[in-house]
Amino acid sequence: MTSYRPAIALCLGLLAAFAVITPLAWVINTQDWGILMMFVAPFAVYGLIRLGRRLADWAGIGLE
Numbered sequence: 001m002t003s004y005r006p007a008i009a010l011c012l013g014l015l016a017a018f019a020v021i022t023p024l025a026w027v028i029n030t031q032d033w034g035i036l037m038m039f040v041a042p043f044a045v046y047g048l049i050r051l052g053r054r055l056a057d058w059a060g061i062g063l064e
Contacts (some may be wrong), residue, residue, distance in 0.1 A: 009059035
């Protein structure tokens with residue numbers, strides 16, 4: 001039987017990255033106060049990296 005976990009993990013990771021990065025980039029680019037979001041961006045990327053690792057572990061394809 002085929003496991004769908006890697007495909008589900010990939011889709012969830014891409015969806016989360018799109019949902020976080022797109023508004024963040026839009027605010028940085030269009031709002032005067034968006035430059036303050038530059039301080040938030042590293043934490044957002046770090047959170048996405050952690051999410052990716054957790055999804056990989058859940059899918060059974062994590063690096064050891």
